[in-house]
Amino acid sequence: MKQILLLLLVSLTSLIAYAQEFHKIDSLKQILNSLPGFDGSEADTNRIIIFMKIGDMFQGKEPDSALFYYENTFDQAMLKDGEIDTSSILSNKRKYAYLINIMRAAGVAYYRKSEDQKALKYYNRSLAIGKILDNKKCVSGCYINMGLLFNRAEEFQSAVEYYLKGLEVARQINYTPWISNALNNLGNTYSALNEYPKAIACFESCLEILLKKNDARGISNSFRSLGDIYATQGNLEKALINLKLSLQYAEESNNKEAISRSLNDLGLVQVARGNFPEAIKCYENSMKVADEYGDNIQVSYCLNNLGLVYRNQGDYFKSIECTNKSLKIKQEIGDSAAIASGYNNMGIAYSAMGKESEARLYLEKALVLAEKFNDRSTQSYSYNNLGLLYLEKRDFDSARFCFEKSIQLKKETNDKTSIATSLVNIGSIYLMTGNLDKAEEILLEPIKMAEKNNAVNELSEWYPLLAKVYLRQGKVKEASTLFARSGTLSIRLIRENYVS
Numbered sequence: 001m002k003q004i005l006l007l008l009l010v011s012l013t014s015l016i017a018y019a020q021e022f023h024k025i026d027s028l029k030q031i032l033n034s035l036p037g038f039d040g041s042e043a044d045t046n047r048i049i050i051f052m053k054i055g056d057m058f059q060g061k062e063p064d065s066a067l068f069y070y071e072n073t074f075d076q077a078m079l080k081d082g083e084i085d086t087s088s089i090l091s092n093k094r095k096y097a098y099l100i101n102i103m104r105a106a107g108v109a110y111y112r113k114s115e116d117q118k119a120l121k122y123y124n125r126s127l128a129i130g131k132i133l134d135n136k137k138c139v140s141g142c143y144i145n146m147g148l149l150f151n152r153a154e155e156f157q158s159a160v161e162y163y164l165k166g167l168e169v170a171r172q173i174n175y176t177p178w179i180s181n182a183l184n185n186l187g188n189t190y191s192a193l194n195e196y197p198k199a200i201a202c203f204e205s206c207l208e209i210l211l212k213k214n215d216a217r218g219i220s221n222s223f224r225s226l227g228d229i230y231a232t233q234g235n236l237e238k239a240l241i242n243l244k245l246s247l248q249y250a251e252e253s254n255n256k257e258a259i260s261r262s263l264n265d266l267g268l269v270q271v272a273r274g275n276f277p278e279a280i281k282c283y284e285n286s287m288k289v290a291d292e293y294g295d296n297i298q299v300s301y302c303l304n305n306l307g308l309v310y311r312n313q314g315d316y317f318k319s320i321e322c323t324n325k326s327l328k329i330k331q332e333i334g335d336s337a338a339i340a341s342g343y344n345n346m347g348i349a350y351s352a353m354g355k356e357s358e359a360r361l362y363l364e365k366a367l368v369l370a371e372k373f374n375d376r377s378t379q380s381y382s383y384n385n386l387g388l389l390y391l392e393k394r395d396f397d398s399a400r401f402c403f404e405k406s407i408q409l410k411k412e413t414n415d416k417t418s419i420a421t422s423l424v425n426i427g428s429i430y431l432m433t434g435n436l437d438k439a440e441e442i443l444l445e446p447i448k449m450a451e452k453n454n455a456v457n458e459l460s461e462w463y464p465l466l467a468k469v470y471l472r473q474g475k476v477k478e479a480s481t482l483f484a485r486s487g488t489l490s491i492r493l494i495r496e497n498y499v500s
Helices: 002-021 029-033 045-058 063-070 086-091 093-112 116-132 136-152 156-172 176-192 196-213 216-233 236-252 256-272 276-292 296-312 316-333 336-352 356-372 376-392 396-413 416-432 436-452 456-472 476-499
Strands: none
Touching: 045 063, 045 093, 063 093, 086 093, 086 116, 093 116, 093 136, 116 136, 136 156, 136 176, 156 176, 176 196, 176 216, 196 216, 216 236, 216 256, 236 256, 256 276, 256 296, 276 296, 296 316, 296 336, 316 336, 336 356, 336 376, 356 376, 376 396, 376 416, 396 416, 416 436, 416 456, 436 456, 456 476
8 A cells, every 4th residue: 555655656746747848638547547556437536636736736827737637537517507416426425525626626727717607617516516515614615716706797795795605604614714715805895895894894803813823924915905995094094004014024924925015005105195205115115026026017016106106296207207117018918907007197197297189198098998898997087087187178068978977887886985086076067167056966975975984085175175165155154164174184184194
């Protein structure tokens, strides 16, 4: 028996070396048949284990190669819809215990390839057999993986439903890797739904588990997620604290990707604080680290953010230079969503320079590309930017059309923050055209949303706009109250984000 195991290990090493050199093999049957202890049957459990181990080697970087091995472990008829032969499964528990994990792994590989329907088919079949075997670990994993599919499709409520199912099953067996995974994913989805208190609760619960395990990589990720939420809420002091902790744990684990991302997010917070020199330092350090581990996408993001800083400083030539460098990398990679975002930033920079035709050219290119790939978030952003361009020209009808299109698209993804911004822009149109009652009606909606979320930055800017409406309506008392609130919030922001 020991000799057979030794031969198996030696042969497995040879197989892996062979697989690394030749990624696609017509058949491994002859090779496997030559190994002692195998009867040549496709149902042989040991054969399944070997294919699974080789497939797992390729899972991270080469999903096609992984799938080649995974899909050679079972008859594809097993994936067809219909009743499952329960008795056959229960009489071969050991074999099916491996097969359900392979099916789920194949689903992950298809997810990496963005072939979501195929991924869902594998997850569903793995889930069904996992329930028969009462394999709660696999069942929990399938629910969480299915949640990721819904999250990518921006079906966030369905994503939450499946994450919660996965979390419940994982807690039944106290399997902390899946518990922390589900909590992390729930936090991200709640954040996308702007349900920030729920998101914060999830990330904090996740942190409790990760801190006990001293999982520095996971801890860094959770702190970064919390920092990003606090930054979105305008609580820049808490954002800084969490992002610095994220950077600390990323450096402790020598996780260069996390180091780069934490530095990048710290740069975003420094921009919000108005500390542009510190923001530039963060972005340049982030870019340096990303370049060291060969992440061109992250380099392009840093260049893009540097372009935004220079634009805020009024250095439009440097802004365009950085954004152009970022665009070239994105075009080489073929990242359509990022290219569209880069076009938007170029358009905004040219608009700030007063070059209207160039601005419109880039903003329209961004819109066309986003529409081609049905990227509703970027479409909405492009429409909003075009609306601002028309507003600058006092072409109010075109501006209102763009803002309304932006709102329509954002409602599909439930992005309440961006909806509020476009509503404020529409309110500005009614103020500029003298329709004060309509301006008041429109502006009150986003202001109430901002008050509910304690969005201090937005309120400090939007209160004066509504105050101007009240002044022109002769409501001096109401206008004075809003100007005073805006002043109080501005002082608070200065104390929190500069003095501290």
